[in-house]
Amino acid sequence: MDWTLLVTQLLNGVQLGVLLFLLAAGLTLIFGIMDFVNLAHGSLYMAGAYFCATVAEWTGSFLIGALAALPLTFMVGLAVEMVVVRPLYARDHLDHVLATFGLILFFDALVHLVWGPEGIAIALPGFLDGRVTILPGIEIPTYRLLIISVGLAVAAGLGYVVTRTRAGMLIRAGAANRRMLGALGVDVNKLFTLVFAGGAVLAGLAGLMIAPITEANIGMGNGILIVALVVIIIGGIGSIRGAFVAAILIGMIDTMGRSYLDDLMKLFLSDQNAETAAPALSAMLIYILMAVILYFRPQGLFQPKVR
């Protein structure tokens, strides 16, 4: 067994998991509180990546780019919420899905118009570009370690905010009963706007962190959005804890499936059959998992207590 590969793949799984969590956290909060389905969440992920790439290009520093991208994405989130999303809260889910689908088309074309069809690469500063030894004989890229650390730190911070602070209390109260919250004198519209823009920042953070690895490109958010949706379905829509558990689970299963499924299948299939079947099966793995979980628990693993 190749231990270096195993450790690397485990860390890749965690990395995918934390990125998925950053996207899923916003999605699940927006759904939990506003009962709003936001397919355009992937566009905010893309926005984060493009803002970071542009500022990084001007200033020559990835870190400045990253710091500038977060407030910019926040403002895009504010604008989207106030212009398009707010009139839709009173509508049904079909209208949410269609309108945010329209937003995706708009944002993809807008990025095409502003930045052109080519992806934009982001150069990492020297101290992030190297590798670190985490165990004797096992090195991994420093930057991947950073993504994982930032992701886990944000997850912990978000958990703290939601369960221990007044803002978190309002968020949970909103998820339980938003009309009652409004009746108690809380400015629900403001809360909704801030939660939406906060979710946008988390998505933007995920996008700008992945951009140095994959480049910022058009439609980058659309593929991962679907996986993030799978995450919140498995985790139970509205549950941050569920989103975290499901994100790590999906990240792991997807990464491990892609790297080890063919070896596993060679144990009971001929080499050739295993090599043809494994890619298809590993691509389907997370959807099969979702189907199985939903068959037994139609509301996901961590169903929020009040809905």
Add this chain to the structure above:
Amino acid sequence: MPIRLPSLRNGVMFAGLAGFALMPVFTGVTGQPYILDITMRMMCLAIAAVSLNLILGFGGMISFGHAAFIGIGAYAVGIPAYYGEYSGFLQIPLAVGVSALFALITGAICLRTRGVYFIMITLAFGQMVFFTFVSIEEYGGDDGLVIDTKSEFAGLIDIEEPLALYYLILVCLVAALYLVKRIVASRFGRVIQGSKSNDDRMQAIGFNTFRYRLTCYVIAGALCGLAGALLGNFTGFISPDMIDWTRSGELIFMVVLGGAGSLFGPVLGTVVFLVLEELLSALTIYWQIIFGPVLILVVLFGRGGIDGLLSRLANAQR
């Protein structure tokens, strides 16, 4: 005694179908065969939209993975053709059968869920089909598969001839509309519509709505599989791009634009959608900058879609 005129809605439907039937005459005279191509594509997608409308408009099942059935139908033509099996009598039943089977299996899981979970789980199953075809290298993977010989019907009809294919698709569209009309008017259709407005009550008065809804889902899937088989025959090239989730989103938009829950609305929606797409994309490559906001405006202000507009017009006349 005054002559009873057909209602505005029926009038539009008959005019629309007559328009489809006479289109080849028009393009033959004006010499614009590409319009015929666009119309064929329109009719194929209209069948898919009509099938989606059966579950979405009448049954309230918002499927975001309907394009998967188009893909399954198209690959059911393409894969046998890849092995040199061109018989339409095999391919078409295969397309319809496999689509129905896929609808049965996934529907049994999806229909256990409600609301937004249903939207997302159908979306995920659509993606599953997408990634499956992407990862099967044998059938072209990402690059897709060329169908060089169209389905053969043992001399009965030769669809290599564009006009024959055109009228075959039109006949299928009319048949699909008739099927949906009959279903919606039947006791079965009433149960489906009742379950859309209040599922608990339908169960309380003794209907096993799950079975009704699943049957409806399978019918819609099979019908959309047929649309896929026709589309595959028409384009002669199939790829996972046909199954991409944005295609499912477009299908929903066609239905909603035309008027979900009306018989002919989805056909009108498909026509307007594709015409708009053609016009705008001829205007600029950034056409989706206009198209996206149009979609949002239709959602915000266009209640009931084109069909809603027609019925408001008809009421205003009275």
